[in-house]
Amino acid sequence: xxxxxxDEVLQVRELLxxxxxxxxxxxxxxxxxxxxxxxxxxLPWLLWxxxxxxxxxxxxxxxGLMWAVISIILDLxxxxxxxxxxxxxxxxxxxxxxxxDLTVIPVTFMFVYQFSTNFTAYIISTVIAAGCFSxxxxxxxxxxxxxxxxxxxxxxxFVGFVLISFFIYGIVNLLKEH
Numbered sequence: 001x002x003x004x005x006x007d008e009v010l011q012v013r014e015l016l017x018x019x020x021x022x023x024x025x026x027x028x029x030x031x032x033x034x035x036x037x038x039x040x041x042x043l044p045w046l047l048w049x050x051x052x053x054x055x056x057x058x059x060x061x062x063x064g065l066m067w068a069v070i071s072i073i074l075d076l077x078x079x080x081x082x083x084x085x086x087x088x089x090x091x092x093x094x095x096x097x098x099x100x101d102l103t104v105i106p107v108t109f110m111f112v113y114q115f116s117t118n119f120t121a122y123i124i125s126t127v128i129a130a131g132c133f134s135x136x137x138x139x140x141x142x143x144x145x146x147x148x149x150x151x152x153x154x155x156x157x158f159v160g161f162v163l164i165s166f167f168i169y170g171i172v173n174l175l176k177e178h
Contacts, residue, residue: 020089024091034088045103071106084148084150
């Protein structure tokens with residue numbers, strides 16, 4: 001079997017980059033979807049800055065950063081495994097899931113964490129947020145052609161959101177104790 005050389009891989013990547021840029025210039029930036037993604041990347045942080053508990057900013061940012069890192073890693077795996085995909089990007093050289101992974105998901109769950117007065121409230125709020133993302137927002141994004149699901153379903157997303165949320169809650173609370 002003849003395997004591609006690294007130079008051949010680079011040539012394909014250059015072709016891909018050119019195709020992505022062309023798609024972005026001719027389809028993304030001229031659409032309402034681009035403005036929606038830009039707003040999604042900025043508005044949640046403005047809301048968080050206004051409504052956050054300023055006495056817990058470091059704790060909340062630590063919690064949100066863990067969400068962002070895990071979201072990016074899992075999104076990279078999911079996109080590269082072709083479980084799902086994102087047809088539009090804010091910028092051509094940026095990860096297409098930037099607004100979700102670095103903004104919407106972490107900020108939403110930072111609010112869940114901030115406003116939960118105990119672990120029971122956290123569980124309930126987490127299940128509600130996970131349900132909203134998985135069974136309401138994902139289907140809407142599919143209809144709007146902002147997301148495609150290939151070998152994935154909304155129940156997998158729901159379970160993932162819940163498990164990640166509990167994992168991060170545990171880590172942050174362990175860090176707070178030390």
